[in-house]
Amino acid sequence: AQKNPWHTPVTIIITVIGVIAIVALVTVAVLQNKPLLQKYKYGIVLDAGSSHTALYLYEWPAEKDNNTGRVEQIHSCKVKGKGISSYASEPWKAGESLTLCMQEAERWVPSKRHRETPLYLGATAGMRLLNMENSSASDKVFQAVEGALQRFPFSYEGARILSGQEEGAFGWVTVNYLDDRLKQGLETTGALDLGGASTQISFVSDSYDGSESPSNSVTFRLYGNDYNLYTHSFLCYGKDQVLRMVLAQQTQSGPTSILDPCFHPGYNVTKFYSELYDSPCVSDRKPPGAPEAFAHRGDGNFQQCQEVVRTVFNFSSCRYRQCSFNGVFQPHLQGSFGAFSAYYFVMNFLNLTDTSIPLQAVKEKLLQYCATSWDQIVQQHPGVKEKYLAEYCFSGTYILTLLTEGYNFTSENYSNIKFIKKIKGSDAGWTLGYMLNLTNMIPAEAPDSPLLPHAGYVSVVTIMAVVLFVLLILSLRPLWPRCSKQPQIV
Numbered sequence: 001a002q003k004n005p006w007h008t009p010v011t012i013i014i015t016v017i018g019v020i021a022i023v024a025l026v027t028v029a030v031l032q033n034k035p036l037l038q039k040y041k042y043g044i045v046l047d048a049g050s051s052h053t054a055l056y057l058y059e060w061p062a063e064k065d066n067n068t069g070r071v072e073q074i075h076s077c078k079v080k081g082k083g084i085s086s087y088a089s090e091p092w093k094a095g096e097s098l099t100l101c102m103q104e105a106e107r108w109v110p111s112k113r114h115r116e117t118p119l120y121l122g123a124t125a126g127m128r129l130l131n132m133e134n135s136s137a138s139d140k141v142f143q144a145v146e147g148a149l150q151r152f153p154f155s156y157e158g159a160r161i162l163s164g165q166e167e168g169a170f171g172w173v174t175v176n177y178l179d180d181r182l183k184q185g186l187e188t189t190g191a192l193d194l195g196g197a198s199t200q201i202s203f204v205s206d207s208y209d210g211s212e213s214p215s216n217s218v219t220f221r222l223y224g225n226d227y228n229l230y231t232h233s234f235l236c237y238g239k240d241q242v243l244r245m246v247l248a249q250q251t252q253s254g255p256t257s258i259l260d261p262c263f264h265p266g267y268n269v270t271k272f273y274s275e276l277y278d279s280p281c282v283s284d285r286k287p288p289g290a291p292e293a294f295a296h297r298g299d300g301n302f303q304q305c306q307e308v309v310r311t312v313f314n315f316s317s318c319r320y321r322q323c324s325f326n327g328v329f330q331p332h333l334q335g336s337f338g339a340f341s342a343y344y345f346v347m348n349f350l351n352l353t354d355t356s357i358p359l360q361a362v363k364e365k366l367l368q369y370c371a372t373s374w375d376q377i378v379q380q381h382p383g384v385k386e387k388y389l390a391e392y393c394f395s396g397t398y399i400l401t402l403l404t405e406g407y408n409f410t411s412e413n414y415s416n417i418k419f420i421k422k423i424k425g426s427d428a429g430w431t432l433g434y435m436l437n438l439t440n441m442i443p444a445e446a447p448d449s450p451l452l453p454h455a456g457y458v459s460v461v462t463i464m465a466v467v468l469f470v471l472l473i474l475s476l477r478p479l480w481p482r483c484s485k486q487p488q489i490v
């Protein structure tokens with residue numbers, strides 16, 4: 001019997017070593033490149049707004065601090081009661097009000113991570129106004145808040161008032177970060193934010209390089225792209241302060257009763273002059289010798305309401321090429337816009353978030369809604385707080401007027417606006433952008449990315465291993481057994 005050369009020990013050893021080497025190669029490729037056991041990091045931002053405070057908790061994979069689109073909001077908590085600026089006369093209550101939400105955050109963040117979790121508090125227009133009015137009262141509110149926050153085991157990074165510019169710019173960063181537009185260098189989305197005491201508009205326009213009205217310019221370099229952002233914050237143009245201005249307009253002569261077109265017919269509530277005029281947005285207009293209170297009665301007339309709302313905008317002077325209102329420069333509107341916070345609350349309530357509806361139809365809807373009697377409105381919306389419910393006719397009218405007459409949106413570009421609350425699970429607002437900025441999580445330059453994604457890398461190594469194996473077998477060909485029984489063709 002002929003000895004089969006295939007069975008020589010040398011061949012067996014070579015084959016076994018070859019197979020082991022290939023298996024080892026593939027195993028290393030798979031394991032080496034697998035993300036390490038995912039560990040998360042956390043960050044907390046408190047948004048101390050004029051009407052209320054909200055806590056946002058963010059999470060991101062510990063290994064990938066520098067990669068975008070990875071920070072997500074995993075929890076939010078609405079602080080009970082009013083905004084911190086309303087505690088000017090009893091500051092300790094401002095601190096105490098935050099306790100429940102902070103305790104919730106303590107439970108959400110794994111205890112191992114507590115000490116390294118940054119905690120920020122940013123205050124917006126409510127505190128801007130209090131600070132203008134009474135800076136020692138605002139300092140006391142901050143002291144109280146600071147004391148309360150430092151009692152928690154997080155890494156407390158400070159509480160401060162954001163400028164209107166920061167509020168606008170960080171809102172814009174949030175929207176574009178969540179939409180993954182920054183890293184990819186895509187055309188950006190503008191941001192429209194409406195709060196209780198101020199409102200912000202921020203967008204990139206090719207016609208704006210920052211030279212005209214430089215105070216509206218914010219420049220960034222993010223992931224290797226330069227942005228020249230236009231942003232403006234209108235203090236007193238949040239919806240609660242505009243309502244004060246609209247009421248001030250109607251109570252100039254100090255009447256004991258007004259018939260307000262922005263409120264529903266049948267609405268009748270007693271309001272106090274001292275409370276209405278207790279804000280720097282209207283305090284200088286308090287009618288001398290006014291009575292203590294007036295009856296605030298509704299008339300439900302959209303067109304007349306829009307006329308009163310128009311009185312809060314000054315369109316008469318503009319020392320730039322073009323202005324929005326109050327002599328504030330605004331370049332040409334460009335691109336799409338995300339409109340959030342109170343824009344969303346109001347338009348969502350009114351079933352008007354669909355911006356493909358013609359502007360004319362939006363007006364008709366408001367006309368009909370405002371004319372509905374207060375009794376009927378209350379009956380139709382049993383679950384909604386009356387304080388909110390009473391104001392949607394006014395707020396809808398203000399939003400429409402601000403967008404079309406203030407910012408100059410037209411029936412052509414109105415549909416470029418999207419009313420949004422969240423993007424991919426995270427609330428639209430300035431908080432995420434603020435945290436990304438303070439934790440340096442958006443690099444100026446694009447990070448070096450690996451040549452291939454994980455799956456691609458593993459596939460290439462596997463294919464190479466198979467090719468090597470086949471080559472090995474082929475190279476052993478001289479040792480292959482010959483089938484001697486096969487008839488030879490001559």
Ligand SMILES: Nc1ccn([C@@H]2O[C@H](COP(=O)(O)OP(=O)(O)OP(=O)(O)O)[C@@H](O)[C@H]2O)c(=O)n1
Nearest residue numbers: 049050051052124125195196197198341342345
């Ligand atoms: N379901 C809701 C919730 C809130 N609101 C109104 O929306 C405004 C609050 O908007 P928000 O973005 O929370 O503003 P603040 O942060 O409180 O105000 P600012 O940013 O101006 O400080 C308030 O007028 C509040 O009455 C509403 O109409 N409906």
